[in-house]
Amino acid sequence: MFTKIKDAIKTNKKTDTQSVLQAYNVRKSFGSKGNVQQVLKGIDLRVEKGEFVGIMGPSGAGKTTLLNVLATIDRATEGTITISGSDISKMKDAQLSAFRRDRLGFIFQDYNLLDTLTVKENILLPVSLGKVRKKLAEAEFRSIADILGITELANKYPHEISGGQKQRTSAARALINQPSMVFADEPTGALDSKAASSLLGTLADVNEKREVTIMMVTHDPLASSYCSRVVFLKDGNIYSELYKGNKTRQAFFQEILNVQAVLGGDSVDAL
Amino acid sequence: MTLFDLAIRSMRKNIKHYYLYFFALILSVVLYFVFATLQYDQAIVEQGNKMISSAFLAAGILLIFIAGIFIVYANSIFLKRRSREIGLYQLIGLKKRTVARLLIVENTLLGIGALIVGIVIGMLVSRVFLLLLLKLIGFETTISVSFSIEAVLQTIAVFIGIFALTTIQMIRTVYRNTLLSLFNTEKAGEHPKKPKTSSAAVLAVAGILLIGFGYWLSERMFDANFFLNISGVLISTIAGTYLTFRVTLSWLLYKIRSRKEGHLGLNNSLSIAPLMHRLKGNANSLTIITILSAMTLSMIAGAYSFYYSTEQEAQAKMPFDFIFENEEAFASEISAEMKEKGIDFQQGIVEILVTEGQLEEGALAVPSDPLYIAVASDEQLQKAGIEIEAPGTNSASLHSTSSLSMFMDNERLPVDLYLQDVKEPIEIEAFGEGNVINWETFYTQVVVNPKKYEQLKTDLAAKGSAEIRRIDGFHILNDEDLEEASALYHQPKYNGKNPRQDYYSTVKEGMESNGLMIFIAGFLGLVFLVSTGSILYFKQMTEAEQEKQSYSTLRQLGFSVNEIMQGIIRKQIFVFGLPLVISLVHSFFALKALSYFFQTNIMVSAATVMILFAIIYLLFAFLTVGYYRKTVKMALR
Numbered sequence: 001m002f003t004k005i006k007d008a009i010k011t012n013k014k015t016d017t018q019s020v021l022q023a024y025n026v027r028k029s030f031g032s033k034g035n036v037q038q039v040l041k042g043i044d045l046r047v048e049k050g051e052f053v054g055i056m057g058p059s060g061a062g063k064t065t066l067l068n069v070l071a072t073i074d075r076a077t078e079g080t081i082t083i084s085g086s087d088i089s090k091m092k093d094a095q096l097s098a099f100r101r102d103r104l105g106f107i108f109q110d111y112n113l114l115d116t117l118t119v120k121e122n123i124l125l126p127v128s129l130g131k132v133r134k135k136l137a138e139a140e141f142r143s144i145a146d147i148l149g150i151t152e153l154a155n156k157y158p159h160e161i162s163g164g165q166k167q168r169t170s171a172a173r174a175l176i177n178q179p180s181m182v183f184a185d186e187p188t189g190a191l192d193s194k195a196a197s198s199l200l201g202t203l204a205d206v207n208e209k210r211e212v213t214i215m216m217v218t219h220d221p222l223a224s225s226y227c228s229r230v231v232f233l234k235d236g237n238i239y240s241e242l243y244k245g246n247k248t249r250q251a252f253f254q255e256i257l258n259v260q261a262v263l264g265g266d267s268v269d270a271l
Numbered sequence: 272m273t274l275f276d277l278a279i280r281s282m283r284k285n286i287k288h289y290y291l292y293f294f295a296l297i298l299s300v301v302l303y304f305v306f307a308t309l310q311y312d313q314a315i316v317e318q319g320n321k322m323i324s325s326a327f328l329a330a331g332i333l334l335i336f337i338a339g340i341f342i343v344y345a346n347s348i349f350l351k352r353r354s355r356e357i358g359l360y361q362l363i364g365l366k367k368r369t370v371a372r373l374l375i376v377e378n379t380l381l382g383i384g385a386l387i388v389g390i391v392i393g394m395l396v397s398r399v400f401l402l403l404l405l406k407l408i409g410f411e412t413t414i415s416v417s418f419s420i421e422a423v424l425q426t427i428a429v430f431i432g433i434f435a436l437t438t439i440q441m442i443r444t445v446y447r448n449t450l451l452s453l454f455n456t457e458k459a460g461e462h463p464k465k466p467k468t469s470s471a472a473v474l475a476v477a478g479i480l481l482i483g484f485g486y487w488l489s490e491r492m493f494d495a496n497f498f499l500n501i502s503g504v505l506i507s508t509i510a511g512t513y514l515t516f517r518v519t520l521s522w523l524l525y526k527i528r529s530r531k532e533g534h535l536g537l538n539n540s541l542s543i544a545p546l547m548h549r550l551k552g553n554a555n556s557l558t559i560i561t562i563l564s565a566m567t568l569s570m571i572a573g574a575y576s577f578y579y580s581t582e583q584e585a586q587a588k589m590p591f592d593f594i595f596e597n598e599e600a601f602a603s604e605i606s607a608e609m610k611e612k613g614i615d616f617q618q619g620i621v622e623i624l625v626t627e628g629q630l631e632e633g634a635l636a637v638p639s640d641p642l643y644i645a646v647a648s649d650e651q652l653q654k655a656g657i658e659i660e661a662p663g664t665n666s667a668s669l670h671s672t673s674s675l676s677m678f679m680d681n682e683r684l685p686v687d688l689y690l691q692d693v694k695e696p697i698e699i700e701a702f703g704e705g706n707v708i709n710w711e712t713f714y715t716q717v718v719v720n721p722k723k724y725e726q727l728k729t730d731l732a733a734k735g736s737a738e739i740r741r742i743d744g745f746h747i748l749n750d751e752d753l754e755e756a757s758a759l760y761h762q763p764k765y766n767g768k769n770p771r772q773d774y775y776s777t778v779k780e781g782m783e784s785n786g787l788m789i790f791i792a793g794f795l796g797l798v799f800l801v802s803t804g805s806i807l808y809f810k811q812m813t814e815a816e817q818e819k820q821s822y823s824t825l826r827q828l829g830f831s832v833n834e835i836m837q838g839i840i841r842k843q844i845f846v847f848g849l850p851l852v853i854s855l856v857h858s859f860f861a862l863k864a865l866s867y868f869f870q871t872n873i874m875v876s877a878a879t880v881m882i883l884f885a886i887i888y889l890l891f892a893f894l895t896v897g898y899y900r901k902t903v904k905m906a907l908r
Contacts, residue, residue, distance in 0.1 A: 101829025112824040116544040120533030126828055128537040
């Protein structure tokens with residue numbers, strides 16, 4: 001069975017070079033002997049270049065665990081994960097670190113900005129080891145700060161700006177190294193609805209204009225209505241998927257609500 | 272669950288926070304107890320030296336101050352770390368009074384524990400310290416450290432006092448703070464502001480200039496305005512140091528940072544940025560640490576130099592083992608006595624002309640009074656076993672170990688010496704190192720060649736303005752006879768108009784008092800160094816805790832532990848290196864100024880102390896870096 005999967009990956013690589021992320025049979029369990037809890041029970045997932053994928057599901061469905069495993073922060077117990085052709089499940093810790101730094105971007109729920117650095121210094125952190133030429137980095141910073149509307153804030157410290165602005169800064173930091181993929185964990189979790197919509201609009205914009213592939217974990221149906229595809233998890237398995245296609249955002253939002261109603265958990269009453 | 276149970280439980284859960292404070296307590300108890308034990312030890316008490324016991328008393332009081340400040344400081348860091356917990360107790364409805372009682376119970380338990388552990392460890396190590404002390408004093412007896420109940424009681428009394436202080440401190444934290452401030456203390460940190468360029472630049476430069484001026488002044492403070500000068504030196508170096516930490520450093524860092532235009536780089540993000548973030552709060556403690564380190568360092572190096580140079584100083588003052596001046600009868604009597612006892616010796620006879628003289632204006636750094644002068648010829652001195660270079664035809668060398676020698680500056684040579692009633696001055700071509708005749712004669716000694724000596728003798732003796740005196744100087748040839756010969760010399764029958772002083776007993780007394788001084792200085796220095804090192808270490812531990820979130824973010828962004836550590840090590844180079852380097856330079860200049868008091872070169876001893884000091888400092892820096900490494904590693908699971 002294992003060889004089959006490997007073959008599948010190989011053929012996939014040949015036929016479809018557009019796939020940014022491929023995950024096969026990803027399993028993750030926690031705990032030690034006798035008390036093992038399986039959180040991910042064999043997930044297969046493929047993300048194409050330029051997709052904006054939302055991951056939804058009730059609490060405990062394994063959303064964040066999946067994100068962490070796919071984003072190389074945590075290791076899968078079993079399964080194969082390939083990002084842009086590199087098999088991350090075989091990499092060593094040091095290689096993983098370098099991979100994260102060079103190829104991935106992260107947006108966290110509580111921004112995780114360094115208090116001691118200005119907005120600009122925070123954004124430039126991922127390219128701070130000096131491997132990228134200063135001129136290039138500066139140009140990239142300008143274009144991203146412009147899209148995210150934070151050019152004016154460049155020399156401010158995190159404590160001087162609002163939550164929405166912090167999250168934009170965090171997003172800019174995720175984009176500065178032109179990553180293959182951006183992972184966002186509840187990016188709107190700490191924002192009010194206005195700041196949240198504005199941020200999501202910008203993310204969708206960036207996704208479209210710069211063809212950045214984004215994967216976002218959220219429990220908020222409104223947030224996921226900005227995605228091009230929403231994957232629903234339940235008890236460690238993929239429950240269903242929704243594509244936005246040509247639908248309006250409102251219609252897509254309604255569809256998401258419907259699925260959530262069936263799924264149960266932390267759903268409708270959240271509205 | 273009773274309050275006592277709660278206290279025990281919270282201590283067990285919080286062991287990580289407690290061990291730091293507990294360590295500080297134990298360390299202070301151990302050091303104080305060792306000191307108290309020595310103070311009451313029979314071997315020392317029996318010495319019966321009044322100076323010893325008063326030195327111990329003074330040092331003991333100083334020690335209480337250092338220990339008190341150290342513990343109160345450690346406690347304040349400890350309380351800051353726990354402020355959230357204290358707030359939480361109040362949030363869930365415990366009365367302030369109950370929370371305070373909880374803390375008092377904890378503090379009492381910790382205090383009793385620290386006292387017991389500290390006294391036990393103290394008993395084990397005090398023997399080592401006693402042996403060291405006796406060795407330094409040059410006392411060779413086999414001794415056993417007796418258990419001293421007085422020392423135990425004294426230690427307990429002192430620390431009950433200090434614990435009372437920390438208890439008050441804890442109660443204040445509970446009562447004086449609002450819930451909100453308790454929850455926010457961990458986050459507290461200043462935010463660097465843009466310095467006002469013009470005034471900051473002026474102050475930044477002023478800091479450096481003040482230090483420079485202090486150094487410059489210390490080089491030339493030995494003149495008529497000595498006390499004015501020394502206060503000028505102290506004020507300008509201390510103010511300069513403060514400005515350097517408070518303004519110059521932040522101004523420089525700000526300049527570096529703004530030049531980077533946001534492209535700070537990982538290393539700077541982990542060093543310059545957090546340093547600037549906390550510079551205001553750290554400036555005070557860094558200044559105090561630097562100044563006190565410099566003082567301690569100078570004190571120890573000075574004491575060690577005294578100790579180290581005891582023999583050389585005595586040698587310089589007393590080229591003969593002992594002398595008789597115009598006491599020929601005593602000289603021949605003691606020769607007979609020594610022959611009888613089988614002591615090998617060499618007797619030298621030197622004739623001197625005793626007169627008054629005056630150095631030319633500007634020969635010394637201070638205006639000089641008329642001098643009481645002994646003129647001798649180099650030939651006679653050579654014969655008597657004093658090694659000396661022969662002066663030229665019309666010139667001489669000047670020898671003194673009195674206060675005069677502090678102002679003898681080779682750069683002013685040659686200078687003219689006018690002897691009483693002689694028109695033509697003698698040209699002094701060299702200031703000699705040490706005396707040519709033992710210093711108990713109090714003469715400033717001038718050595719000329721035999722021809723000149725004869726000429727002066729005829730001139731002066733004819734006019735009756737000089738007196739011819741005879742010096743009988745003795746060298747004991749075998750070192751093991753020194754003690755016996757010294758005893759013979761000190762027999763009452765040889766008493767003269769001045770108290771008898773000889774080489775052997777001077778060295779012995781010097782060893783005793785300087786040995787004690789170096790021991791006490793070293794002990795206090797050790798206590799002080801360990802305290803300041805620990806304070807820097809504790810501070811950094813707290814900072815590491817506060818920055819944990821940053822490290823986990825950086826790890827998630829894909830920076831490896833080693834890459835992050837590079838930046839952190841750079842920060843530690845600042846935190847530990849800057850006070851160390853500045854205090855080393857401070858004490859270098861302090862010792863350079865102090866060296867006027869020494870006849871001998873103190874480079875070796877001062878360098879030894881400085882290197883030791885730096886090594887202990889580095890140990891704390893390594894501990895800190897180790898703690899950071901652990902924190903960074905743990906930051907991502």
